[in-house]
Amino acid sequence: MSQSFIQLSDVMLRYGGGTIALDHTTLGIAEGDFVTLVGPSGCGKSTILKLVAGLLKPTAGAVIAGGREVGAVGTQPSGAHAAQAPRLRIGLAFQNPTMLPWLTIRENVMIPLKIVQPFRQDFAKKKKGEYRDRVDALLAQVGLKGFGDKRPWQLSGGMLQRASLCRALVHEPELLLLDEPFGALDQFTREELWDIMQSLWMARRPTVLLVTHDLRESAYLANRICVMSSRPGRILETRDVGFARPRTLESSYAPEFATLVQQLRMRIAEARRDGDATPPTVARPSIEEVAA
Numbered sequence: 001m002s003q004s005f006i007q008l009s010d011v012m013l014r015y016g017g018g019t020i021a022l023d024h025t026t027l028g029i030a031e032g033d034f035v036t037l038v039g040p041s042g043c044g045k046s047t048i049l050k051l052v053a054g055l056l057k058p059t060a061g062a063v064i065a066g067g068r069e070v071g072a073v074g075t076q077p078s079g080a081h082a083a084q085a086p087r088l089r090i091g092l093a094f095q096n097p098t099m100l101p102w103l104t105i106r107e108n109v110m111i112p113l114k115i116v117q118p119f120r121q122d123f124a125k126k127k128k129g130e131y132r133d134r135v136d137a138l139l140a141q142v143g144l145k146g147f148g149d150k151r152p153w154q155l156s157g158g159m160l161q162r163a164s165l166c167r168a169l170v171h172e173p174e175l176l177l178l179d180e181p182f183g184a185l186d187q188f189t190r191e192e193l194w195d196i197m198q199s200l201w202m203a204r205r206p207t208v209l210l211v212t213h214d215l216r217e218s219a220y221l222a223n224r225i226c227v228m229s230s231r232p233g234r235i236l237e238t239r240d241v242g243f244a245r246p247r248t249l250e251s252s253y254a255p256e257f258a259t260l261v262q263q264l265r266m267r268i269a270e271a272r273r274d275g276d277a278t279p280p281t282v283a284r285p286s287i288e289e290v291a292a
């Protein structure tokens with residue numbers, strides 16, 4: 001089997017308290033693909049993002065990103081992939097865009113350029129003006145032209161989320177990890193941001209892994225949708241989404257779009273029911289053991 005850009009192979013992840021979040025999880029993502037993860041609450045979607053980002057190390061199995069085995073922050077990659085590939089440039093955006101309140105929006109968006117190589121090297125030298133132009137161009141692309149000098153508290157939630165997308169993209173990441181970035185927004189703003197997200201992806205083609213609860217969002221944005229089982233999460237099913245791009249809000253009301261969303265909804269309801277029927281994966285102590 002050819003190696004994917006991102007590859008989780010038979011991964012198990014047990015958290016410190018004993019919770020097994022993922023078990024036998026296998027997932028491959030091609031370079032430049034746009035993949036979404038959907039599934040019941042608590043099934044391990046965010047855990048997959050953390051593994052791919054290298055914030056967690058798998059308890060068993062392997063996680064490869066861009067030809068490199070990833071592990072927890074501060075640990076050295078091991079095994080055959082240790083010296084094979086440079087560290088991937090990753091962009092991250094979450095549901096609540098955390099901005100540093102004492103910095104302007106422009107300065108917040110610029111942060112990755114200050115800390116990620118090769119930009120870091122040039123930042124202190126001559127490129128500050130060039131970087132400023134790059135940030136302003138990106139802000140204009142997401143509808144924030146003229147807001148670079150504002151402070152975070154002067155922007156609405158939707159505007160902050162746009163700025164957060166700019167911050168995730170400013171250092172030209174090869175991989176974009178998005179954890180419900182539009183989850184806290186009203187429907188109109190959310191749909192507007194789907195459009196912006198789609199345009200940014202089409203222009204730059206980073207590999208995207210997006211976690212979402214919104215099945216319409218998933219069908220609108222993804223090339224492939226991975227449906228997960230209840231915890232411990234596995235990939236139950238992968239759906240290719242062949243709708244032509246650029247997708248529009250109108251096209252999201254087409255019968256085939258509605259059918260896909262409905263099928264996903266039913267698959268997740270089924271996964272939730274199956275999960276309810278599954279006994280707990282972590283053995284609970286008996287009353288006698290607790291009392292002893």
Ligand SMILES: Nc1ncnc2c1ncn2[C@@H]1O[C@H](COP(=O)(O)OP(=O)(O)OP(=O)(O)O)[C@@H](O)[C@H]1O
Nearest residue numbers: 015016017019021040041042043044045046047231
């Ligand atoms: N740091 C942690 N320590 C212990 N258990 C954790 C930790 N983080 C997550 N879990 C547990 O692991 C399981 C998977 O969590 P995760 O956040 O990956 O799920 P999710 O699918 O993203 O959930 P949701 O859809 O509700 O956001 C959950 O049962 C959660 O309680």
